[in-house]
Amino acid sequence: MNNQLNTTLEWLDEYHQGVRYGLLGKLILEESSTFQKITIFESKRYGKALLLDDCWMTAEKSEKYYHECLIHPALCSSNQIDNILIIGGGDGGSAKECLKYKEVKSIDLVEIDIKVIELSKKYLPTIGGNAWSDSRLHLQIKNGIDWVKHIKENSYDVIIIDGADPVGPAKGLFSNSFLKDCQRILKPGGVLATQSESPESFQEIHINIVKVLREIFDYADPMYGSVSIYPSGLWSWTFASMEKPKYMYPKKSRVEEISKNCQIWSQRWQQGAFNTIPAFIEREFAKT
Template sequence: MISSNGVTKPFWVNEVYGNSRYGLLSTAIIDQQSPYQKISIINSVSYGTGLLLDGCWMTAEHQECCYHEAIVHPALTTAESVKRILIIGGGDGGTARECLRYSEVESVDLVEIDGLVIELSQDHLPTLGQNVWYDPRLRLIVEDGIAWVRKVPDSNYDVIIVDCSDPVGPAEGLFNRSFIQECRRILIPGGVFTTQSESPEASRKIHLDTVQLIRSLFEYADPMYGWVPMYPSGWWSWTFAAIDTQRYLYPKPNRVNTIIDTCEIWNPRWQSGAFDAIPNSIARVLKND
């Protein structure tokens, strides 16, 4: 919104989710339509530069740690090995940044369907990816993640991270059985799989369906709860899975020491509490699987 004297005034940028709105007072930077979705970059008063896809909040520079630390470190501090990492989605670079903090990581394949998300994030959200775009361990693959995992050999990755948007549009297929089955096939037995699994309040059915689906395909799977204040309801979840044991519950001290000084949110105590913070009503449903 431009005032009469030519000064841009902040206005409310809202995500409409069901019967609720979640908004930030912001100014627009860019709105661009890719072949897959509308990509919006805004400058919010509270959280700095942020990203929306098809009108849904994805991330913002002063709050992204709530999401990226939660999806990465419970997996990378606990997998048997972290040499080979796969990220599906994550075109803003935040998840790759957290993965590449570990010197043990030899390669990160980042498979993002929408190359424009990567391009605009590099240009307008440089604090998220930081220097990862130039790290030789990172391989950018602009491709449909569903098609990509079908081509990967068995037992190929130590950690698989599904950093996707809501289960609509280009991300819809990342929440179905065949995709999760392929992820299990290409995960090394000592590895960890993780995905964002929506809000247990705003998206209760999707959340429960996602956890139950993953539990039906992996020997061990558990949801972890935290907060991302800009997301619908502010209450969010990530689900971790493994083939051999609940290894995602037990961070390795040497890995903790590698990243603990760079984290704003994550530490082993926070992680333990986040896994334990399962609401009783959800625990009852999952116990009956």
């Protein structure tokens, strides 16, 4: 299905547990891929936005609040950042943030749905920016769960899980077996980063993600921030590593290199974001 609509402004909402999260604007197109419904919407406030299966994924003027917070705690702290794996991330935002680092030599971006990439490149070009033409970026149109199963151990310095909510094509990205494979293919001194849902709107899922990561990795900690177009606006990212919590200790040289190119992330912001864990969530973790 492909609908080209008129210029009449309308509200487009994501519905979640009796609450609506919407933007005012106009529908640009709506298509169904092999895996999901893909919608491009142009809003007055945040510019063009992407929805998958009627859930907000990203928007031109708010993507920094998500992508910078997912990427920089991991890349600033990992021992090395030569080889990066991104699972999902078909809008290009995570790849763009990774490619800001001169040290990065290669990124495998494993996206199951090529239509997400094609439509993002066409309608949301500022989100991926120059990442799509950077020779360090290698697109793999494959299932990320299958990809990590067949990669040899100690292959990647950093693993980024930039998936949608754990339904549909992204359903297995928070499973014990998938995350165990991620730990196996992560190099010593490396860091895993994943979006980990809202502690308010997806409380049970959020808690489970962190607990599973703590079972597999020596250390895993959530970080909290704001992404205004997502359910509740309160969002989280969780970082994991072996031997010590590497993600807590950004390298000074990388911080200096990257900070000037960030609108949201800074070392100070990161420190505060790790410390803003809601009390009721902290009590849940203390039960284990």
